[in-house]
Amino acid sequence: MTGATPAVEVRGLRKVFRGSDATEVRAVDGLDLVCRGGEIVGLLGPNGAGKTTTLRILATILRPTAGTASVAGYDVLTSPDGVRRHLGFVSSSTGVYERLTGRETLEYYGRLHGMEGERLAARVEEVLTLLEMNDFCERVCGRLSAGQRQKVSLARAIVHDPPVLILDEPTANLDVIVARNVLEFVESARDSGRAILLSTHLFSEAERLCDRIVVVHEGKVLASGTLDDHKVATGTTNLEDAFFKMVRG
Secondary structure (H helix, E strand, O other), X not given: OOOOOOOEEEEEEEEEEEOOOOOEEEEEEEEEEXXXXXXXXXXXXXXXXXXXXXXXXXXXXXXXXXXXXXEOOEEOOOOHHHHHHOEEEEEOOOOOOOOOEHHHHHHHHHHHOOOOHHHHHHHHHHHHHHOOOXXXXXXEHHHOOHHHHHHHHHHHHHOOOOOEEEEEOOOOOOOHHHHHHHHHHHHHHHHOOOEEEEEXXXXXXXXXXXXXXXXXXXXXXXXXXXXXXXXXXXXXXOHHHXXXXXXXX
């Protein structure tokens, strides 16, 4: 999805969690966000800023309290099936079925998205090669390393070739070699025209990957722009210094 129409659009998004004692926590508080095809938009913020909650709303895992959110033109509330067909969602905590092999996992998720026969078989082989999984794809996921399991999670998220990817700290707890492979895949996905929302705590990842960086704090957007925009606005020379200057006021 390229051009002026956003692949992801969030307007006035709010999410309020209510505790057993009737207290309210505003995890997301009037957040606006846009991501277009061929673009990586990074979400940067401290723990509890509302990043993961926003991404889970976009993935139809959580329902918003107010505001609107859409993926590929499909509203998360009124057309959740359309959102899921056009979206791949990966997080550092995404689980895999331990008794299925990597190949079986891709075949299973492909069928969930309506793929079958030669089309499914060809796409599974394509993804296994793309993510360099052929050496371990016949082993059950319960016997894979953390890095291998994360590759399976990424593979099952893209087996249906979605135009939008949402990645919530996809390299957390990975060794440097696997993390580098994941980052290279993200860059190639952007270059192929996909829209990518990336949440990360790593300034180096954001600097390397992101076309725009959205700084989120206490459920709100503090700033949105390119790396250079943030450095100029804060009078700093790197993203880490710019981030802390924005968050600490």
